[in-house]
Amino acid sequence: xxxxxxxxxxxxxxxxxxxxxxxxxxxxxxxxxxxxxxxxxxxxxxxxxxxxxxxxxxxxxxxxxxxxxxxxxxxxxxxxxxxxxxxxxxxxxxxxxxxxxxxxxxxxxxxxxx
Amino acid sequence: xxxxxxxxxxxxxxxxxxxxxxxxxxxxxxxxxxxxxxxxxxxxxxxxxxxxxxxxxxxxxxxxxxxxxxxxxxxxxxxxxxxxxxxxxxxxxxxxxxxxxxxxxxxxxxxxxxx
Numbered sequence: 001x002x003x004x005x006x007x008x009x010x011x012x013x014x015x016x017x018x019x020x021x022x023x024x025x026x027x028x029x030x031x032x033x034x035x036x037x038x039x040x041x042x043x044x045x046x047x048x049x050x051x052x053x054x055x056x057x058x059x060x061x062x063x064x065x066x067x068x069x070x071x072x073x074x075x076x077x078x079x080x081x082x083x084x085x086x087x088x089x090x091x092x093x094x095x096x097x098x099x100x101x102x103x104x105x106x107x108x109x110x111x112x113x114x
Numbered sequence: 115x116x117x118x119x120x121x122x123x124x125x126x127x128x129x130x131x132x133x134x135x136x137x138x139x140x141x142x143x144x145x146x147x148x149x150x151x152x153x154x155x156x157x158x159x160x161x162x163x164x165x166x167x168x169x170x171x172x173x174x175x176x177x178x179x180x181x182x183x184x185x186x187x188x189x190x191x192x193x194x195x196x197x198x199x200x201x202x203x204x205x206x207x208x209x210x211x212x213x214x215x216x217x218x219x220x221x222x223x224x225x226x227x228x229x
Contacts, residue, residue: 004157033216042118042204042219043158056216090157103217105150105157 004093004106012112013081021076021109023091031055032074033103034066035090043090049074050096078111086113116141116209120220127195128228135190135223137205146208147188148217149179153201161203164188175199200227 005024013019025032031050035043045058049068063079072093078085088110092103119138127133139145146165150158162173169181179190188205202224206217 035217040221042206042221043217045216045218048216058216092158102148102160102163104160107157 004091004104006089006091006106006109008109009107010110010112012114014114015081015083017081018077018079019081019111021078021089021091021111023074023076023093023106025072025074025091025093026104029093029095029104030072031094031096031101032068032072033092033094034074034076035092036060036085037088037090037108038084039087046076081113083113086111116207116218118205118207118218118220120203120205120223122223123221124224124226126226126228129197130194133190133192133195133199133225135203135205135225137188137190137220138186139188139205139207140186141207141209141218145188147179147181148206148208149173149177149188149190150204150206151175151201152204152222158204161190195225195227197227197229200225 007022033048034046037043046060047057048055052068065077068074088108090108092105094101094103117140121136148163149161152158161177162171164171164181171179177192181188202222204222205220209218
């Protein structure tokens with residue numbers, strides 16, 4: 001069984017640029033959630049995708065957007081990057097979107113905005 | 115408002131000593147509670163979870179946690195700490211809004227282990 005994978009591992013961008021982060025969910029999982037973890041902080045929920053539809057969103061501006069594909073892999077897109085977007089971005093997949101479902105995390109993508 | 119508080123930012127224990135990491139939550143409904151561990155530069159690994167039933171939950175790596183509804187707490191314990199347990203520990207509550215479920219996280223407790 002393949003776990004959750006994310007790419008790239010690290011990324012450096014400059015302010016104003018756009019970035020796309022990718023996540024492959026664990027086999028059999030149809031739900032993907034994205035989190036932002038700033039240095040020294042707990043993760044903050046960005047949004048969740050369930051069967052290719054956005055299924056909830058945290059307190060992030062519209063320049064944070066996402067997609068989920070038919071194979072349930074997912075992308076996180078961030079436009080007009082700001083310095084404060086520098087963080088570890090974590091993807092988590094779960095079997096379904098129910099409250100009781102455990103989320104399994106990938107290793108994250110470390111984004112640095114200069 | 116839904117929230118998770120981990121009162122201890124940093125804890126240092128000696129190898130072989132017992133450990134207790136505190137977690138308090140604020141959530142109006144029945145909480146679904148989780149403990150995750152994060153090693154440096156790594157993603158989050160689930161240690162254990164509580165949904166219902168027995169309030170003492172066993173997890174991986176010898177960890178356990180006890181849900182106390184009266185105290186809104188879900189403290190993590192381990193009887194004898196190993197050097198490899200040094201990491202960041204996060205408590206989280208599964209919150210629900212309609213069909214959407216998200217995890218609300220504490221700020222984490224950093225654990226250092228002295229030899």
